[in-house]
Amino acid sequence: MPSAWIHSLSKQQAERLAIELGVSVDGTLGGLRRKLKEKWSSLEPHLPSQLTAKSELAMDAAASVGNVTLNAGIPGQVSYVQAKMRGRVVVNLVRNIPVLSGTGPESVLHFLIRAQGVYDLNLVGDLEFLALLVGRTSGRVTQILGLHLGTSSKWGVVSSEISSTFLPPRIREEFVSKYVLRHFQSPTEYLNEFIVSVVAAARILSYHGSESDLVQRIVQNMHPRVRSYLVFGSKPTTISELHALASHVAEARAIDAQRQGFAGASQSEGRGSRQVSMAIDQTRRVQSRGVVCWKCLGRGHLKRDCPSTVPLPSSNQGNEQGARQ
Structure with a gap:
């Protein structure tokens, strides 16, 4: 979905939103808006209701500028209100992760991929994130999460233990081929969602290729309709460049859809005019x-x-x- 609404934010609103999303506020307003756009492109695929979450976040950012002191000079420092907002966003994102009711390798991998995508947004700390995930699991996975909550472990450690427990080496090799090397984008899948899922799968499955190699794999496996928008773009070599590219593709596809809508409306008007003319000619023939x-x-x-x-x-x-x- 296009993120043009970010360009309507004032400097204060943009700085407020940047702090809430963990984006640096350094640089010009134009540069800050570009960074927010890239960050939002990585956040949006996880939103359970994109339009609602987006509008609420933007309105909260605008409404809270006058009530919260911006801590731009202290990196990583956030106020209570900011932390509460981040927590609310993450709660919605975690609720969108399907409940892991079994321990089948494929189900566990899908759960870890979705969880990793939310964690990479860096909106809350590890312990808060682990606590939220407990409600989306059952059985042995819940026990692993509970044990690590008691020892204040990082999500990376927990993810590795779950992966090593339910994804043995032979299964991992099969999944690397299926979900990383030969995972093709479906026609209805947004490019950002595709990128997030492949990158998360590569990390969970311990893919040993370089970042540039992974980026090249993702580009090669994009749907042909999406690749047609990359003709005039520069070749991406990093994951961040891939997300920026996905944002441009979303904008271009939205513009094309709008143009097609205008063209369809014009054709309908033309057909209507010809029908009226035919009716007039028929009337004239009857009168004659x-x-x-x-x-x-x-x-x-x-x-x-x-x-x-x-x-x-x-x-x-x-x-x-x-x-x-």
């Missing part, structure tokens, strides 16, 4: 059936179109009858 020719006294045509070669009668009978009709 009562016309009497002054030359042959026949019906349905005028004297100038008369096919008869018989001379005009000497009397005015034809004119009088035509006038009466």
